[in-house]
Amino acid sequence: MKIALISPSKNHLQEMSRVLEAHSHTVVLFDGGKSKMRQVAEQEQPDLMVVDGMCCDPNELALVEYVTTHHPKVAVILLCATQTPEFLINSMRAGVREVLPSPATPAALEAAVNRMAAKLLGLHGATAGKVLAFMPCKGGSGATFLATNLGFQLAETSSVLLIDLNLQFGDALSFVSDGKPASTVADVAHDISRLDASFLVASTVKVAPNFSILAAPEDMSKAMEVKAEHVDAILALAVTLYDFVLLDIDRNLNTLAIRALDRAHRIYPVLQAGLPSIRNASKLLAVFKSLGYPATKTELIVNRFEKTSEISISDMRRSLGSVALLTIPDSYKEVNNSINRGVPLVEISRTNPVAKGLADLALALAPRQDQNSSFFARLFRKA
16 A cells, blocks of 8 residues: 655654555655645555644644545545544544544554555455446437436446536436435535545435436536536545446536546447537547547447438448447337436336347446346445
8 A cells, every 4th residue: 555644753754654664555755744735645646645743723624625525545544643522523524534643653553554454455356337428419419318218227237326417407317207306416516525425325316226316406506616526536436336327428528527538438429310410429539539538438329320311320430430339229209208207218118129229238238147236235345
């Protein structure tokens, strides 16, 4: 485990370093105070940061909260000469894992670091969930319908969370449920310092036993409060709790969207067999290439495809290159019925060709013989 030690006392640094290096940890030392936390987190990216020299001033915890919010993979232990119950509570709220006396005894430091190592080993040993991003190449392409309905079908064998990142006009929840969100992406972002498994799960709407949705804010003004680092922190936690995390993203490639796409294992731009959609798809592919995404990360979905269409799959391949193409057939009447009722299509007609196409995709993503354990089993195992 890589551990960064920060202390204004060179003696404390040397003593802690001897204890930790004796247990084969990689230790980097920083002579100074808590103001170095941000720099150390960004440049060293340690697994654990031990910060000595804290006092009971609540204002100092703002420095800690910045690190725990923007670098959720970095665990923080504070060493404080004097401790009050209020400071301990506020430290935990800021995301601190443990608070020890300063200077810490070798036994206390060793025990605390061992606890952190055990937690990290359990987290890294678990299989992280896959992030699948859906975005329309043109308005009305059907990306939200496909994302929500695929999520519902994946949930038959896997645990699934869909995050609605169409922050200003998102309505993914209404496609498969008449439930009302008690919390949204904006609410989680606002209280990002509280982010843990229980908080994230409680902020979602459960559509089915293994399918939950974190809704977009209903108040458009709150969408502006959601930042890229908030989405990054939410995704970092979500993949430890769910087998699949689906993202419904709008067409605007801003910093937030790109941060989400960076985390995606697979991106599914959704288009229809028309020239405007194909042109936009070509632009998206060019952007993905400039971002350094491998070609295998993207699979285009041609929605509402008809074999009699004037533009064939061969025509699209000539225009778009060797990118993977998946087709979903047209079934306007039943799909429209599903959307208007807020009921997953598979519950209206499992034999519908669109439902069958999504079932095939779900099976390819989560083969039945490799079924993952249930969401609750994973949640309690990883807690």
